[in-house]
Structure formats: structure tokens, C-alpha cells
Amino acid sequence: MGPVYQLTPSMLLFALVFFIAAGLCIYAVVRYLRHDRRPVILVFAVYMTAIGSWELLNFLIDAVTAEQLKLLGKNIVNAVSVPVTIYAIISFTFIYTDHKRWIRWVVLACAVHITCLSVALFVAPELLYESNGLVTQGPFTVAGFVFERFVVLDRTLKPAFLIYWLYTVLLESTAIALLVRYTLQNRQDVVRGQMSAVLVGISAPLFASALLFAGVVPPAWNPTDLSYIVTAVAFTLAVFRYRLFRLIPVGRQQLVRIMGDPVILIDDANRVVDSNPTARDLFGVGPNWQGIAASDFFTPLLDDVNRILDITAADTEISIAIGDTIHHFSLNISPIQNGGSVETGQLIVMRNITEQKDRQQKLEETTQELELSNEKLSRFAGMVSHDLRNPLNVISGRAELLRGEAPTEHVEPIVRSTERMDAMIEELLTLSKAGKSVEKSESIPLAGVAADSWGAVEDDTVSLELDIPEDVEVRADANRLQHIFENFFRNAGEHNDSPVTIRVGTLQGGEESISGFFVEDDGIGIPESDSTDIFEQGYTTHTDGTGFGLSIVEEIVTAHGWTVTVAESDMGGVRFNIDMTDPV
Incomplete structure (x- = not known):
């Protein structure tokens, strides 16, 4: 009884092809799972899986020495590996040439093919081949390595195999014809080296099969099986040298035609190679536009042509007058290169930003109007405060003269009223300026501003706990930030029974940063029912209050781009949180 396993020269090539196909398959699967979920990546992975399984089965077929096992292996290859490989080629070709609508039918045909042929070969194992037993070959010496005598399956190809072969040839020829046709129709879209590698990879098994049926190569040499070494090498070049996954050409149908923005492809001689309907409608070109000079394509707007063609920046903006309307475009110009570094043209994408520009212009106009209105309001408030203070000072002075001469119960209400009116005038002036945009901000120590504010409004019945690290700084308008603290401190003293404790601290953001x-x-x-009203102008619960303090706070906070919210304090009173847009 002879050995159960053996080593043949072909097994080395089968192993090499298997590892190349497996590597390409793993690369495609990882790429698909990580970020690139295009169908072409998935189909390529299936194609490489089919080739790898084909070569692995051939390796095992050569390794075993039993006739029935060799015949079984050949039938598995023909029933599973061959149809998956052929239909994967068809699917890859359909995606490569942008005929994806047929993929579903290809998958269905592959499933039917595998099922029917598997059943047929199970019933009649020698449907495709007639086994003539085993033939001994060798010994052979390859690269100094001696292969001892080994056995191969001696087969006679039956008519069913010829029909099967013709069917696979028809499918592969269809794929090759589609690729060649696509190449001829889209010369500018196709990377020639990439297309050449794909054609060689797909054609190699077809050429090997032709040599087999022409009698040039005997079946024992397995020419079709060995031809996949060429396929594996060709697709390795296509993927890594010619960037198959990045530069797969589906340009005209998918990239250009369906884009809503004007797209024009110009070659190195400034001829228009491609464009989409949006671009042709914009420039009003006729049906014979392909191949014309760029200057002719842009004829209706000839004054703008040179500006477009001379722009060297990757992204820029351009305005074009069409009739009585000005259209604004963000221009993106990308160089088109062949498989090397030679520039063969330019892809011009004109993103229409007219509506965006119109909105921006309206926003600028509205902002200018608001600034002018605020300026007028500020001047008006200044004049009113000046005019009000003159008679108020007279009243206040006369009230002081009446002290000691008139009854106190009559004089004190006058004094309190004049003081309240003076506070209201001052806060009205502050309010008119509080909402102005913060144009100049500086980095200032938060604890220092809080301490200075406390010094301006310090009250013996109120105590301050400052829990802010000395090194914490914020970008703000120092004067207006001080107004925030002063109003909070004054508000706490005026609206609570003494003694009152105020605490100031920092808000923690993400990653241990300070956000406010x-x-x-x-x-x-503050009663929950009043929490939504406290920032309204004029709201107060104190008889002598002006109702402007917290509305001033909200205006200043908003002007800085921050937000203020009110909540219940852990100390039992009220808590105001100032959340800053950018972490401190």
C-alpha cells in the first residue's frame, strides 16, 4: 500500500496563489468593515475567497493519492469554486462599469448554478470527467529540490464538460467585453495600468482553458488552475500599485451626472471631456459639447472663462452674472492624473452657494441695522438719563434741605424715591449697553474679578465665600463680567433676610476642564413658579427693587455667547450657573 499523501510541484504554486488571494481577501474585508462599505469591496473579497478556495482544493487534490478523493475534489471545484469565481467576476465587472442593477440577478443565477450542478454531480460523479485511473509522474527537480514520484488523475473530458466550459467562457468573455467597451467609452475616467491589470487577471484563466481545449496543454497539467497565479499577481498590482479601490471609475454615471452642482471635466488641452446636465444648462451649450474647447463651452460667459481656467487654488469663490441675477459658486478644481504623476486634466466642481450668500448678506444687513438701533438706543438712554437727573438732583437737594424742618414721615419717602429713581436710571444705562456684542475680550482671572466686584458692593450683613482657584482665567469683557457679579451680589443682599452667605465656584466640564x-x-x-420670569425686565419681589438687575446679567451673558440658568442651591437658597461656550 502506497503513501496516503504526496508532494507535487504544482502544490507550491497552488499554495502561493492561495496565500496571495487570502491576503487580498483579508485586506478587502478589513477595509470594508472599517470604513469603506462599497459593494465593489465586498464583491472583490468574495472573488478572492473563491480563488483561494479553488487553489486550496487543488492543493488537497494533489496531496491525496486516492482516485476517488481526487475525483471528488475536482467535482467540488466545478460545483462550487468555479461558479462563485465566474459570477464574482461578472459582479465585479458590473460594479466596475456601473451596471449594479444586475447584481441581484447574478447572485440568484450563482445560487441556482451551484445547487443544480451539485445535485447532478452527486448523482453522476463522472458527469464532467471520465476517470482513467492514476498516472505516475516524476521524479522532478525544481530549483534544486527533488520531487519524488507522485500520482495524478488521468481524466478524459466529456461533452458535458465542454458545454460547461463554453458556458463559463461566455460569461468571462461577457465580462471582458464590458470592461473593454467601458474603457473605450471612458478613456479619461480609466487608469490604464489599473484596467490592464484587471483585464489580464480576468483573462488569464480563459486563455489557459483555451490552451487546454486546443490540445496545447494536457489536462494533467491543470492549466486553468495554475493560471490563477497570474490572476493573483495582476490583482495585487491593481489594488496596491494602481489603487483599485480608490480610483475605481464609476465617474460619468454616478459622480458627474447625478450631482446637482455644475461639474466639468477638462483635459490637458483645455477640451471639455465630460460635464453634467447642470453645467450644460448653466452655460447654455448645445448637444455637441463633448470635445469642444473650454472657451466655446463657456461662450455665454466668456468674460468669466479665463478667471475659471486660471484659478490655481483648490477652493475659491466666484460670482457669475446670468441675465439680471448674480450667481455665486464655490469653485473646487482638482487635477486628474494618470497611473503615474502626469497631469491629464482638471475636474471643476462649481458648488452653488447663491442662497448661502444671500442669507449671509441679509444677516449682515440685519446685524448692521441692530447695531445702529442699539447705538441709537444707547444715545437716547444717555440723553434721557441726563435730562432726568437734572430735576432729580433738584428734588434730592430740596429733600435734604427739608430734613429737620419737615416731619420725617414726609421727607424719607421722597429721599427713598429719588434714590430708587437714580438706581433705575443707572441700570437703564447699563442695560442699554449690556447686550452689545463683545468685540474685545481678554484673558482675566475669574477670582480677581469676583473679589473686585465684592469690594464695590460689600455689605456687612452679607458674607462671601470665594471657591475659585487663583489660576483660573476666562476670556471676557472685564467691566461687563464685573457687572454680572455685582448684580448677583446685590440681588442676594436685597432679596434675603440677613445674614446671608454667598458662595462663588467653578463648573466642571469634560476631561477635568472648567466650563463656567x-x-x-x-x-x-426663588419659588419654582417664578423661575422663568426672574430674567424679565422689571421683574422684582422687593419694594425698592428696579427689576433690571438679572435682565442685565442675562444680556451680558448672551453677549459673551454664554448661557445662564437658575436652580436651587445646595445651601438652600438660589443658584445661578453661567455655562461658557468654550471651556475656560
């Missing part, structure tokens, strides 16, 4: 600050007290708090 808070001011809280241990007073009586």
Missing part, C-alpha cells in the same frame, strides 16, 4: 462658574446663596430661594 456659579453664584449661590443660603437665602429664601
Whole structure:
């Protein structure tokens, strides 16, 4: 009884093809799972899987020495590996040439093919081949390595195999014809080296099969099986040298035609190679536009042509007058290169930003109007405060003269009213300026501003706990930030029974950063029903209050791009949180 396993020269080539196909398959699968979920990647992975399984089966077929096992292996190859490979080629070709609508039918045909042929070969194992037993070959010496005598399956090809072969030839020829036709129709879209590698890879098994049936190569040499070494090498070049997955040409139908923005492809001689309907409608060109000079394509807007063609920046903006309307475009110009580094043309994409520009212009106009209105309001508030203070000072002065001469119960209400009116005038002036945009901000220590603010409004009945690290800084308008603290401190003292404790601290953002600050007290708090009204102008619960303090705070906070919210303090009173847009 002879050995159960053996080593043949062909097994080395089968193993080499298997590892190349497996490597390409793994690369495609990883690429697909990570970020590139295009159908072409998935189909390529299936194609490489089919080739790898084909070569692995051939390796095992050569390794075994039993006639029935060799015949079984050949039948598995023909029933599974061959149809998956052939239909994967068809699917890859359909995607490569942008005929994806046929993929579903290809998958169905592959499933029917595998099922029917598997059943037929199970019933009649020698449907395709007639086994004539085993033939001994060798010994052979390859590259100094001696292969001892080994056995191969002696087969006679039956008519069914010829029909099967013709069917696979028809499918492969169809794929090759589609690729050649696509290449001729889209010369500018196709990377020649890439297409050449794909054609060689797909054609190699077909050429090997032709040699087999022409009698040039005997069946024992397995020419079709060995031809996949050429296929594996060709697709390796296509993927890594000619960037198959990145530069797969589906340009005209998918990239150009369906884009809503004008797209023009110009070659190195400034001829229009391709364009989409949007571009042709914009420039009003006729049906015979392909191949014409760029200057003729842009004839209706000839004054703008040189500006477009002379732009060297990758992204720029351009305005074009069409009739009485100005259209604005963001121009993106990308160089087109062949398989090497030679520039063969330019792809011009004109993204229409007319609506965006119109909105931007309206926004700028509205902003200018608001700034002018605020300026007028500020001047008006200044004049009113000046005119009001003159008679108010007279009233206040006369009230002081009346002290000691008139009854106190009559004089004190006058004094309190004049003081309240003076506070209202001051806060109205502050409010008119609070909402202005912060044009100049600087980095200032938060704890220092809070301390200075406390010094301006310090009250013996109120105490301050400052829990802010000395190194914490914020970008803000120092004067207006001080107004925020002063209003919070004054508000706590005026609206609570003494004594009152105020605490100021920082808000924690992500990754241990500081995103703002808070001011809280241990007073009586704010009723939940009033929490939505406290920032309204004129809202107050104090008889002598002006109702402008917290509305001033909100205006200043908004002007900085921050937000202010109110909540219940851990100390039992009210808490105001200032969340800053950018972490401190």
C-alpha cells in the first residue's frame, strides 16, 4: 500500500496563489468593515475567497493519492469554486462599469448554478470527467529540490464538460467585453495600468482553458488552475500599485451626472471631456459639447472663462452674472492624473452657494441695522438719563434741605424715591449697553474679578465665600463680567433676610476642564413658579427693587455667547450657573 499523501510541484504554486488571494481577501474585508462599505469591496473579497478556495482544493487534490478523493475534489471545484469565481467576476465587472442593477440577478443565477450542478454531480460523479485511473509522474527537480514520484488523475473530458466550459467562457468573455467597451467609452475616467491589470487577471484563466481545449496543454497539467497565479499577481498590482479601490471609475454615471452642482471635466488641452446636465444648462451649450474647447463651452460667459481656467487654488469663490441675477459658486478644481504623476486634466466642481450668500448678506444687513438701533438706543438712554437727573438732583437737594424742618414721615419717602429713581436710571444705562456684542475680550482671572466686584458692593450683613482657584482665567469683557457679579451680589443682599452667605465656584466640564462658574446663596430661594420670569425686565419681589438687575446679567451673558440658568442651591437658597461656550 502506497503513501496516503504526496508532494507535487504544482502544490507550491497552488499554495502561493492561495496565500496571495487570502491576503487580498483579508485586506478587502478589513477595509470594508472599517470604513469603506462599497459593494465593489465586498464583491472583490468574495472573488478572492473563491480563488483561494479553488487553489486550496487543488492543493488537497494533489496531496491525496486516492482516485476517488481526487475525483471528488475536482467535482467540488466545478460545483462550487468555479461558479462563485465566474459570477464574482461578472459582479465585479458590473460594479466596475456601473451596471449594479444586475447584481441581484447574478447572485440568484450563482445560487441556482451551484445547487443544480451539485445535485447532478452527486448523482453522476463522472458527469464532467471520465476517470482513467492514476498516472505516475516524476521524479522532478525544481530549483534544486527533488520531487519524488507522485500520482495524478488521468481524466478524459466529456461533452458535458465542454458545454460547461463554453458556458463559463461566455460569461468571462461577457465580462471582458464590458470592461473593454467601458474603457473605450471612458478613456479619461480609466487608469490604464489599473484596467490592464484587471483585464489580464480576468483573462488569464480563459486563455489557459483555451490552451487546454486546443490540445496545447494536457489536462494533467491543470492549466486553468495554475493560471490563477497570474490572476493573483495582476490583482495585487491593481489594488496596491494602481489603487483599485480608490480610483475605481464609476465617474460619468454616478459622480458627474447625478450631482446637482455644475461639474466639468477638462483635459490637458483645455477640451471639455465630460460635464453634467447642470453645467450644460448653466452655460447654455448645445448637444455637441463633448470635445469642444473650454472657451466655446463657456461662450455665454466668456468674460468669466479665463478667471475659471486660471484659478490655481483648490477652493475659491466666484460670482457669475446670468441675465439680471448674480450667481455665486464655490469653485473646487482638482487635477486628474494618470497611473503615474502626469497631469491629464482638471475636474471643476462649481458648488452653488447663491442662497448661502444671500442669507449671509441679509444677516449682515440685519446685524448692521441692530447695531445702529442699539447705538441709537444707547444715545437716547444717555440723553434721557441726563435730562432726568437734572430735576432729580433738584428734588434730592430740596429733600435734604427739608430734613429737620419737615416731619420725617414726609421727607424719607421722597429721599427713598429719588434714590430708587437714580438706581433705575443707572441700570437703564447699563442695560442699554449690556447686550452689545463683545468685540474685545481678554484673558482675566475669574477670582480677581469676583473679589473686585465684592469690594464695590460689600455689605456687612452679607458674607462671601470665594471657591475659585487663583489660576483660573476666562476670556471676557472685564467691566461687563464685573457687572454680572455685582448684580448677583446685590440681588442676594436685597432679596434675603440677613445674614446671608454667598458662595462663588467653578463648573466642571469634560476631561477635568472648567466650563463656567456659579453664584449661590443660603437665602429664601426663588419659588419654582417664578423661575422663568426672574430674567424679565422689571421683574422684582422687593419694594425698592428696579427689576433690571438679572435682565442685565442675562444680556451680558448672551453677549459673551454664554448661557445662564437658575436652580436651587445646595445651601438652600438660589443658584445661578453661567455655562461658557468654550471651556475656560
